[in-house]
Amino acid sequence: MKISGKVVVYNHDNVSTDQIIPGQYGYIQDMKEMAEHALEGADRTLRDRLRTVGSIFVAGNNFGCGSSREFAVIVLIESGVKAVVVKSAARIWYRNAVNLGLPVLFCPTLPDSIAEGAEVEIDLEKGTVLNVTTGAVHQGEPPSEFIIGMYKEGGIKPLMRKKALERSQKKERAGD
Amino acid sequence: MTATAMHAVHKILAAAAGRDHVRPGEIVTARVDLAGINDVYLIAVRSFREMLGTKVWDPGKVYIFLDHNTPASDLKVAEAQKAFREFAGEQGCHLIEINEGIGHNLLPERGLARPGSVIVITDSHTPIHGAYGAFATGLGATDIAAVLIDGSTWFRVPDVVNVRLTGKPGAGIMAKDAALCILGRLGTDFGAYRVIEFSGPVVEALSMEERTVLTVMATEMGAKSAFIKPDRTTIDDVKGHTNEPFTVHETDPGFRYAAEYEFDLTGLKPQVALPHSVDNVRNVEDVEGIQIDQVFVGSCTGGKSRDIEAVAKALAGKKVASGTRLVVTMATRETVRQAIRKGHYQILLDAGASITSPGCGACSGLLGGIVAAHEKCLSTANRNFPGRMGGSVEAEVYLASPLTAAATAVAGKLTSPERP
Ligand code: SF4
Numbered sequence: 001m002k003i004s005g006k007v008v009v010y011n012h013d014n015v016s017t018d019q020i021i022p023g024q025y026g027y028i029q030d031m032k033e034m035a036e037h038a039l040e041g042a043d044r045t046l047r048d049r050l051r052t053v054g055s056i057f058v059a060g061n062n063f064g065c066g067s068s069r070e071f072a073v074i075v076l077i078e079s080g081v082k083a084v085v086v087k088s089a090a091r092i093w094y095r096n097a098v099n100l101g102l103p104v105l106f107c108p109t110l111p112d113s114i115a116e117g118a119e120v121e122i123d124l125e126k127g128t129v130l131n132v133t134t135g136a137v138h139q140g141e142p143p144s145e146f147i148i149g150m151y152k153e154g155g156i157k158p159l160m161r162k163k164a165l166e167r168s169q170k171k172e173r174a175g176d
Numbered sequence: 177m178t179a180t181a182m183h184a185v186h187k188i189l190a191a192a193a194g195r196d197h198v199r200p201g202e203i204v205t206a207r208v209d210l211a212g213i214n215d216v217y218l219i220a221v222r223s224f225r226e227m228l229g230t231k232v233w234d235p236g237k238v239y240i241f242l243d244h245n246t247p248a249s250d251l252k253v254a255e256a257q258k259a260f261r262e263f264a265g266e267q268g269c270h271l272i273e274i275n276e277g278i279g280h281n282l283l284p285e286r287g288l289a290r291p292g293s294v295i296v297i298t299d300s301h302t303p304i305h306g307a308y309g310a311f312a313t314g315l316g317a318t319d320i321a322a323v324l325i326d327g328s329t330w331f332r333v334p335d336v337v338n339v340r341l342t343g344k345p346g347a348g349i350m351a352k353d354a355a356l357c358i359l360g361r362l363g364t365d366f367g368a369y370r371v372i373e374f375s376g377p378v379v380e381a382l383s384m385e386e387r388t389v390l391t392v393m394a395t396e397m398g399a400k401s402a403f404i405k406p407d408r409t410t411i412d413d414v415k416g417h418t419n420e421p422f423t424v425h426e427t428d429p430g431f432r433y434a435a436e437y438e439f440d441l442t443g444l445k446p447q448v449a450l451p452h453s454v455d456n457v458r459n460v461e462d463v464e465g466i467q468i469d470q471v472f473v474g475s476c477t478g479g480k481s482r483d484i485e486a487v488a489k490a491l492a493g494k495k496v497a498s499g500t501r502l503v504v505t506m507a508t509r510e511t512v513r514q515a516i517r518k519g520h521y522q523i524l525l526d527a528g529a530s531i532t533s534p535g536c537g538a539c540s541g542l543l544g545g546i547v548a549a550h551e552k553c554l555s556t557a558n559r560n561f562p563g564r565m566g567g568s569v570e571a572e573v574y575l576a577s578p579l580t581a582a583a584t585a586v587a588g589k590l591t592s593p594e595r596p
Contacts, residue, residue: 014364014453016561023541024566026216027245027252041563062365062398066561068300070219070316091369091400092300096316146203146330160227160322 001124001151003083003103004132006054008046011111015042015059016066017093021075023067034071035078047079049116055082056120058111064093073097083122085110085129085140098147101155105129107140124148181428183336185371185403188311188425192294200335200434207328210288212239212279212297213320215246216540218256220298221263223321231267233327238269241279241297246535248274249543277508277534280304280392280476284384285510287418291406292425296323301476301558304392306371306402307384309410309424313401334400335434336371341378343442348593350486351386352478352556352577354378355393356447358439360457367399370434374404378441384413385482392477393558396454446580446592448554451572452562460580460592469551471496471585472565473529473578474505475539478556481507481514483578488520490582490593496528497588503545504529505537527585538565547571554584 019041021034028034039046050057057076063086064072073096076084083103097104103124110129114120119132127142143151153159180199182190190198192206213220224232232238240260248254257274264271272279280301283289291309295302298320305312315329323329341354372394379387387404394402404410406424414422445459473479473487484506496502504524506512512534515521524531530545538545539557546566547553553565553573560573576584579593 016559018541018561018563019569022563022569023216026542027250027256029218029252029256041569062368065364065398066300066559068298068314068316069216070318073316074219088365088368090365090398092314092316095319099316099318099322144203144332156318156322157223157227160229160325164228164325 001103001148002121003056003124004119004121005056005082006117006119007056007058007114008049008054009058009111009114009116010043010046011058011060012042013060014062014065017064017069017072018066020064020072021069026069026071031074031078035075038075038079050079050081053117055080056122057081057084058114059084059086060111061087063089065090068092070096070100073100073102077102085122087111098150099156101151103151105140107138110138110140124151181431183431184309184405184425184427185311185336185401186333188292188294189331189333191292198333200333203330203332205328205330206294208237208296208323209293210237210239210295211320211323212241213317214241214244214279214297214299215257215260216244217298217317218259220317220321221259223318224324227321227325229321229325232269232324235267235269238267238324239272239279240264240269241272242274243272243278244536244540245542246274247533274535275509275533277506277511278476278536281480281507284308284413285417285508287414287420290414290418290420290422291410292423296320296329301392301395303394303399303402304388304476306394307387307391307404308414309404309406311401332369334369334371336373336403337367337435338373338375338433338437340376340436340438341374341441342376342438343378343440345378345441345444348446348579349441349444350577350579351382351389353444353447354439354441355390356449356457356575357444359393359396359449359455360447362397362437363455364396364453365398367394367397369400371401371403372397372399374402379404380407383482384409385480389477396558446577448580448590449560449575451560451574454559454575460576460590464590464592466590467552468500468554468584468589470545470547470553471500471502471581472538472545472553472555472557473502473581474537475557476507477558478578479505479507479511481511483556484511484515484520485518486578487582488515488523490579491527491586492523494527494586496585500585500588502527502529502585503532503538505532505544506534508534541566547573554581554590556581
């Protein structure tokens with residue numbers, strides 16, 4: 001799986017889900033409307049930069065720490081983010097990203113050495129990020145086969161739908 | 177060939193996966209004993225339908241907790257809670273209504289946090305139930321929706337680290353001080369993707385409630401889950417709340433922890449985490465005197481019966497300082513009952529506290545004591561990220577023990593608890 005685009009860089013550690021989407025917006029049921037507040041608790045300009053500069057979001061260590069809110073992935077997807085490259089990410093946030101089909105790469109060297117707007121090409125299986133602008137290749141941690149499999153399915157929803165359809169087909173075949 | 181030694185947590189996962197053996201790093205599919213959703217995540221119901229779910233796999237094992245925003249603070253919340261009631265009615269699963277309190281504290285009251293069980297809830301503080309020897313972890317809403325359909329989920333088998341607490345902590349020191357001390361030294365991600373086990377003589381001497389303060393704070397240490405080896409205290413407590421059977425798994429001798437840390441708590445001073453990070457920890461006495469606008473006593477971490485008792489005893493015959501407000505949100509209805517029975521409720525009222533209905537309250541920043549920009553709040557809860565206690569990222573949240581909270585409420589400024 002290859003993903004390319006320009007980067008928006010917020011090279012800070014411990015960006016919490018409270019900062020990605022503050023708790024008081026959690027009851028908004030329209031995700032587009034919720035996404036208007038994406039990353040508001042971190043930096044209010046980020047939401048616009050994701051619209052105008054690029055679609056690959058870059059951050060530091062322990063990204064997405066704090067509450068389990070899945071909205072902290074959804075608002076990024078709704079803001080047009082195609083992939084996230086971080087030094088490391090908190091577990092629940094990462095798991096939510098996998099489930100919702102948002103590719104995440106752990107790459108400790110990239111955030112410190114890339115400028116906003118640079119063009120990159122991510123090779124998920126290899127775990128690499130190519131800085132197209134400078135030609136530098138950054139080696140990250142390739143996700144496990146299981147995770148890549150989830151991404152290829154588009155996340156857990158399509159996977160579960162497939163399972164449900166298989167179940168109902170089996171039932172039909174079983175007779176009556 | 178001998179199989180590698182397993183940790184108790186690995187045995188729980190192996191049993192739940194129908195296997196004899198699991199190894200850290202491998203991915204297993206494990207069946208779940210309890211799945212919970214709290215009122216912030218109606219999106220779980222939406223995902224359930226999107227994944228063509230019709231019936232939950234086992235309504236007796238599904239809990240919906242209306243605990244984060246209760247009673248409803250506005251129309252959107254009211255609509256979401258209504259939808260949850262309808263879903264619970266249609267599925268026949270458990271619904272914890274708005275008068276009951278925080279789900280995490282209700283599980284032990286009902287004997288639902290048991291050794292050997294696998295618990296998944298749409299809440300990052302789910303590792304709290306490791307205090308009872310369960311494997312418990314937080315999942316996202318869509319993850320839980322898949323569990324509602326299948327009754328199982330995937331886990332990467334985690335490594336385990338051991339944090340041993342030794343020494344003789346003095347009077348005025350609570351489990352919260354120990355947890356903050358660990359965070360101050362080891363930071364917020366040493367537990368990432370791992371289970372943190374708390375062990376040692378200090379842990380063994382703690383009550384179940386105090387043990388849960390360690391396991392709930394494991395979330396702030398980045399942990400996937402937490403664990404305390406079940407002992408007499410655990411087993412008596414669980415049997416006092418349920419007749420359901422449970423299995424106590426033992427860690428094999430020779431099991432190798434991914435890391436081991438020891439903290440000698442002799443001479444530990446009361447601890448405080450300064451804004452805006454849980455690991456920004458100091459001795460209270462080194463930063464004493466900071467003016468505090470609001471003291472919040474509450475949450476699954478610091479609003480339990482023992483916490484309320486500690487605060488009430490410290491406030492007896494005293495008043496909250498003028499210029500400072502004290503908001504108390506007890507964890508559950510049972511906590512309130514006990515506070516009334518023991519006279520603590522009266523003491524708190526007389527001291528000048530605002531007492532809200534039980535639930536998460538101001539901890540989640542949704543209602544019940546939101547803090548304005550540039551105000552300082554000392555809280556007995558568990559996290560102090562920017563924006564945690566309401567909309568303003570400029571509000572400053574300090575974290576400390578209930579005893580430090582009581583002393584601070586009386587003085588109106590950050591103050592160490594009295595030493596006897
Ligand atoms: S009290 Fe706070 S930490 Fe505990 S479950 Fe509620 S919001 Fe989460």
